[in-house]
Amino acid sequence: MLPFKLVYSDAYYLPIGEHVFPAEKYRRIRDRLLATGVAEASDFLEPQPTTDQDILLVHKPEYLHKLKTGTLSPREEMELEVPYSRELVEAFWLAAGGSILAARHALSDGVGISIGGGFHHAFPDHGEGFCMIHDVAVAIRRLQRDGKIRNAMTVDCDVHQGNGTAAIFAGPRTTGEPLPSVGPGTRSSDLSGKMRGAQAGAVFAISLHQHNNYPAWKPPSSIDVDLPDGVRDDDYLAWLDNAVSSGLRQFEPDLLCYIAGADPYREDQLGGLSLTIEGLKKRDELVFRVARARNIPVMVTFAGGYAQKVEDTVTIHCNTVIAAKAVASGR
Numbered sequence: 001m002l003p004f005k006l007v008y009s010d011a012y013y014l015p016i017g018e019h020v021f022p023a024e025k026y027r028r029i030r031d032r033l034l035a036t037g038v039a040e041a042s043d044f045l046e047p048q049p050t051t052d053q054d055i056l057l058v059h060k061p062e063y064l065h066k067l068k069t070g071t072l073s074p075r076e077e078m079e080l081e082v083p084y085s086r087e088l089v090e091a092f093w094l095a096a097g098g099s100i101l102a103a104r105h106a107l108s109d110g111v112g113i114s115i116g117g118g119f120h121h122a123f124p125d126h127g128e129g130f131c132m133i134h135d136v137a138v139a140i141r142r143l144q145r146d147g148k149i150r151n152a153m154t155v156d157c158d159v160h161q162g163n164g165t166a167a168i169f170a171g172p173r174t175t176g177e178p179l180p181s182v183g184p185g186t187r188s189s190d191l192s193g194k195m196r197g198a199q200a201g202a203v204f205a206i207s208l209h210q211h212n213n214y215p216a217w218k219p220p221s222s223i224d225v226d227l228p229d230g231v232r233d234d235d236y237l238a239w240l241d242n243a244v245s246s247g248l249r250q251f252e253p254d255l256l257c258y259i260a261g262a263d264p265y266r267e268d269q270l271g272g273l274s275l276t277i278e279g280l281k282k283r284d285e286l287v288f289r290v291a292r293a294r295n296i297p298v299m300v301t302f303a304g305g306y307a308q309k310v311e312d313t314v315t316i317h318c319n320t321v322i323a324a325k326a327v328a329s330g331r
């Protein structure tokens with residue numbers, strides 16, 4: 001039995017037909033975790049869809065209305081890059097409910113993992129890049145509203161920048177101390193501007209991503225690490241370590257939301273970095289280790305993953321659970 005919960009529903013499946021996003025990955029991850037004995041049936045929790053009220057903690061009423069009534073404009077639907085349907089709306093409400101549940105369990109168990117979510121390209125007033133609703137932001141705002149957390153940090157390791165996260169939380173933003181990073185837009189810490197015991201409601205957003213990739217416009221996160229094409233395991237891990245350490249020197253989060261995209265993988269169809277499956281597992285271990293050393297609860301969502309072989313995407317996501325288990329049990 002795992003020392004934490006996995007949040008999953010068969011209804012996480014996104015009804016988007018033939019698509020580069022392998023919507024069946026969620027079920028396959030669950031099946032693999034059970035088949036390999038990493039998890040037992042009792043480790044899984046079934047989420048409930050979140051409420052409109054929770055969605056409105058992040059999203060604009062006009063956007064929610066369009067989603068509920070099926071009145072997105074053709075342009076808005078094109079930007080979403082997945083075909084609109086009533087069922088798709090339900091799947092995103094469920095993903096947000098799953099992230100809330102995972103975050104609650106992170107607070108009690110140290111870790112909580114949703115086998116889904118991570119829709120970091122959703123903005124308050126529109127969706128894009130396969131993301132209709134920002135489930136992680138909804139979870140953060142709901143837990144803040146409930147008084148369970150004051151602040152949070154997002155650590156986004158999807159190959160694509162977390163533009164929705166940056167737009168929703170818009171700061172605290174810092175510049176100054178150089179990170180071992182390249183490219184324009186790289187932001188880092190300013191040790192003179194520490195945010196220890198940061199103001200209630202604050203969310204510190206870290207994003208490590210490929211610079212030459214979607215989204216073209218990258219609104220500033222608290223720390224953006226714009227990676228050049230083809231970055232390999234060792235460099236990636238050094239950048240990640242530096243970014244997270246830098247963030248935690250400035251900000252003490254009550255919850256760390258880890259967006260564990262599988263798409264920095266070298267065989268990803270939508271990514272241009274060169275991480276191996278083993279390197280991605282080390283990435284996960286690094287995040288869990290740093291958080292555990294500081295007693296920061298970690299909520300995990302899975303975000304993107306478009307490997308040529310869906311099996312590889314499934315392996316990378318399963319390894320995140322294995323890494324969490326290893327770190328939680330002190331190995």
Ligand SMILES: [Zn+2]
Nearest residue numbers: 158159160304
């Ligand atoms: Zn991605």
